[in-house]
Amino acid sequence: ELKRLVGFLREINRRRDLASLGQWLLEYAVKLVPGAKAGSFLVLDEERGVFKYRAAVGWDLKELVEIEIPKGQTVQAYLGHQRPAIVKDPVELGKAALPPEVQQKLERFPIAALFTFPIVHEGEVIAYFNLDSPDDPDAFSQKDIELVAPLVEEAAHAVRLEWDRARQKERNAILRLVWDRLADALFITDFEGRILACNAAAERQTGYPREELLRMNIMRDLAAEEPAITYERANERLARGETLVFEELKRRKDGTLYWTECAVVQFEYQGQPATISVNRDITARKRLEEELKHRVAQLELATHAMRMVTSSLRLEDVLKQIVLTLQEGVGADYANITLFDEEGTPMEAFDLLPGPPLPSRMRPRGFTKRILATGEPILVGEIREDGTTEPPVLDEANTPIPANQVLVKTGIRSLAGVPIVLDGDVKGVLYAHSTVPHAFDDQLPLLQLLAEQAAVAIQNAWLYEAAQREIARRKQLAERLQALEGASRRMKLADSKDKLYNVVLDSIHQILGYRACAILEAKEDALEVVAERGYLPEAQRLRIPLSKGKGITAIAFTSGKPVYVPDVAKDPRYVPGIAGAKCELAIPIAHGEKKFGVLNVEHDQVDGIPPKDRDLFQIIASELAVALVSLKQLDEIRTITDKLTGLHRAVQRLQQCTTEEEVLQTAVQVAQHILGFEICSIDLVEGDMLVPKAASGIAVDVA
Template sequence: MVKKRTIDARTVTFYNLEGGIRTLAQVRDITDVKKLEAEKSLYERRLSELNNYAIKLNAAEDLKTLFRLTLDAMEKILGFEYASIFLVEGNNLRMVAQRGYPEPPRLVLPLDGQMGIVVRAVRTARSVNVPDVRIDPAYVKTKDGMLSELAVPMKVGNKVLGVLNVESYRLNAFTENDRKLLEVLASQTAVAISNIKRRENLAAINAFGRSIIKVKSINEILEKTLDTMQELLGFEKVDIFLVEGDKLKLVAARELAQASKFELDLREDAGITVKAVKERMPVYVPDIRKEKAYVKCGSETMLSELAVPIKLGNNVLGVLNVESDKVEAFDEDDVKKLEILASNLAVAISNIRRQESLAQLSKKLEYLVKSCIHIMQVKNMRDQLKAIARSAQNLGWNNATVILFDENLKVKEAATAGPAEDHVTPFSDEKFPGRLWKELLDYKFDRFKFGGFYYLPWSDPVVRDYIGQVSPDISSRLEDVLKSHVNDLLYAPLRTREGKIIGVMTIEVPSGIKPADESFIPLELLVHYAVIAIENAELIEGLEKARKELKEYAGQLEKKVEERTRTIIEFQDKLLKAQRLAAIGELASMIGHDLRNPLTGISNAAYYIKRRLAKAGFLDEQITGMLNVIERDIMYSNKIINDLLDYSKELRLELTETDPRKIVEEALSSVEIPANIQVVNMTNHDVKFIADFEKMKRIFINLIKNAVDAMPNGGTLTIQSRKKEENVEFMVSDTGVGMPKEVLGRLWSPLVTTKAKGMGFGLAICKRFVDAHEGAISVESIPGRGTTFTLTFPIKPKKEEGGENFWLKKRESLLLTTTKT
């Protein structure tokens, strides 16, 4: 077969040495050169047409128009017969337009699969030219007879948006120039697609901004935001965080396994979203595997993350966050889209919060007016302070305390409303002296001042250091008072119009949550009303006090006459009683002296008679019995004399340390207990107390003898002891005959007895000895069932100055002693 060639011939005519004319000819085959020139010319013409065509591409209003124009360029300018356009949609690559194929585009290829030349172009982000598709296992047939394929990615920066793909019936159909031209067109189309999507995104964001104007719920706004992020902006895994105090809380999410109860601490460095809040700017992490701050929330396959702060001015309200299971999944356009969306969202959230805040403020002011009327009507100061504190609590504050000071800023009165109202708060306690309040209200703490209030975040170490520097004297004191106080302190002085501080209102604020300025408005009004109400209450109390004083003074003259008359009468009674006491004392002394002499003689005579009769052998049983009667009566008469003297003389206590068991055992050993009486001694040695052992023993001897006398037919005597607070208590119980009520009423008076024999001094002496020990004695008795005496003694009685002994002066009356029973 003869091939046509292109020849370049050139001739030169010249004379030779002999003078003859000669011609020299040069012939070259320039077929290949001409072909290259033609290809270059075609490439330059097509490149120029593409550059001019870019204007049309950028003018396309929508993707459908853009795809048509792109296919026109691929067919008419570049001469490709079979062309198609693929777009990346999530994890798939979908054919969206084609030219030359018999059927409409339906091909969808997974990007994580192995099939598709176009998929390879996306994953490598490079053009792929396959000269012979028959030997490439990744080839996906779209039309019978295709032999070669060229796939060129459409990229904006490093982000692949899709693929321009061409095929041919010829082997090795596509040249290097074809690749370059298709790459130029792919770049132009990618820019146009990006612009169209940007316009669509902006339109969607603007529509979102208009749609949330009338929304009244933050939750509804969050749901609309997630819809916009997913459906309109194309993000798959989306979530929204909001700032709450020192926490960043997840409040809404889509496509996340742990979409609830997830929060991050803003005081720490964990979390890309936390970093966005702290830096107040978007944070993009192309590969989270290289980021230490990343915190997993949900899926295990996430590889990249973009966090954009929701800002209003310099105030960060939260974060819009998107994640992807691809590395480098986001670009600058994504950042801009989310920034615009976050800006709209910040305005919407702020407006709703403002509306909610105004509504709450309106309700609080309405409540404040009613509560102030109630406060003004309360007359009792403590009740009024309680009403003020409760009003502060109902305005939304916990543990509100109103403290009233005296002239030295010491706590005079305080009332608390809230969870701690039944307890003394650290600031109303007497341990928090006025000097500390004086410091806390000083100019040195003006840096913590907000309007009329001071906000002292005690949990902040910086604040503690500052207090230690400006007020070293109170720093350690505050540490002690607030050791168990975890909340921050909000306080305001109650200052009169003259500038005098009459008290302070304190409120506990959860640690780290700084109150908003508008929340102080009703509270500042309450403080103002509180000062007026307290001043009015003090004025009313002063007027009431003056009225009472005048009323008292008006009747004072008459009362003074009555009082003086009564005083004279009482003095005369006391004088008579004292004289009677002195007379009884002298009488007792004389009787004791005059009776003991003959009793001694009788006793000696009886003793002598008994010995002589016994020696002479005349002492029979009858005579012995009579002499024994004489001796017993002498002893009994002597006891009466001793009781009378003991009752009338001045007492002196000889104090020693003893215990209940020892006293009772000594007393029991001194009394003859009949065989038909069972004694139960339940006292112990555990309690030590100070007492006059002998007089205590005398008390219990008398009580035990009385109990024995009350059980002539036998019974049970029970003696118990126990420690009761700072006292020791005894109980002496019998199961005897008991005593009627009329006897109980005068039981402690002398000369009162229920027995046929005796003067009745026993219990009166017991009463004197108990009183001398600063103790108490009482009795309970039921006729026929028994009697119980209860005695209480201080473990450590008071001592008089100047010595270790206790003295008890004579009573003014020996005959008018009464005790409650």
């Protein structure tokens, strides 16, 4: 037994990897335990949290290595075993413990009985040795546990040692990889700052070879200035186990300066306390931070500028504030802004230049022309006395554009011009000028930001002006509608067509300001002018046939729709009404199915009747039609009233008659007068004859 134990221990100590150790232990155990026909060795993968098969006897290891079992879902974990145990029918238990995909893969390995002993390290199961019986559920017993008990602890100790050795080897490999491959410089120093070791990245970062670095002091020879924290204070914090992080300016071998971010910890090196530091080159980051600070300052300035620029809504004030803000923001000696219309003609400008304002006319080949054409900014670092620039500003033919001589004579030596873009179109140009060369070399982003804000402010000013115009238009419209309401009331009070037409034409002239207008009535097969203002003498009683296709008014009447001709010179249907007419509007006067005629308006400008006025004319025509209907109804009421009055008087006359003859004669006269008949008679029946008794408009004997 002693000889076998010594051999067992010798074999354990010979194995230098977990797979080999596990394979040998399995082979040994299968020979030792009578009921064991197969076995497997599972090891924990800490990174992934799963058990993997590393060795097998009696099973195909190539198939087993494809199976991974989550560490909390093994059969042993399900049963709560951390000691050697015998499990009968583990396949059935696996249905409750194992994930479905693992169960499916393990179906290829039927096991009737399982003899398992876990290996625990630092309170956690790190491996399982399993002995299996494929067909006998009673293959293992307590005797088997007692049989292997003396060997289990030695095997577990060997596995734990190899586990730690493998982990340490892996850590060392990672550390060596980090030391050799890390892009950041690594320094190991003593507490006085002497460099004890460094990696290849330290050589690349400092420019010194390793041999020189190992003779240098990191505080004295590499640091270019005192760090934010003293080395004494740093050592105190390191001694307390803190990780110290700070920024430090260092000097390379060639004398150039660079910034590093240092992360330092204390550790033991070759039996002595030391520090290891990671030194990351952050020169580019520091440069970006400085750039960011500069940009933040510019953004704050731009924010202030936005508040100032948008403090007014009057365009003149906005342009002035833009120029003042630009001058202050980029340190320009002079500045100016110019706005352009759709054709590129200057329409608004403001400048702060010495002497007279810049010419408002653009040069055929100038900086502004180029900006308007390309929508791109220009940055001129230097303007020479002969007008040439550096860099040259090229036109579309790739020819240098000279500076404006007005600028040269003023002493301008550098400038920047940026487009002001609204809705995708260049609407203006913003210029900053300086008497110093290269004054705006790094200011273009801020200038473009100011130009964007200027575009917003200008658009707001334009919107404000448009809103003011709209308010004035609506006010005028309200006043017109109020005046038309009064005219409508006067129309309804008119007791004749002449009065009604005068109210309409006077309203058109006084309220809407149109001097040439007419009302045409439909009479038989033509339209006749019955009332007008401003018409030619020959057109004052104009008659336009409806059937000949001539006359805008005839078209409007027959179609029942308004007709607007913006340029009568282009319409052969036009019939002149006023001298020099350029446009005409004809609106039917109709109420329901009833057509009365046409309201006609002419103007001496092409397209001189705007849509809002055309709408008002339709209102007037509609009100006129209603008034005509009312006037007709009034005439009918008057006629009926006259007839009823006549009838009442006739009754009174009849009551005053004393003879039959007088009654009959009075009756025919009243009937003739009230009903409007030319001939009227009364016949009475006498026997079988009708005998005339009274007549009017004809002799009695004839009646």
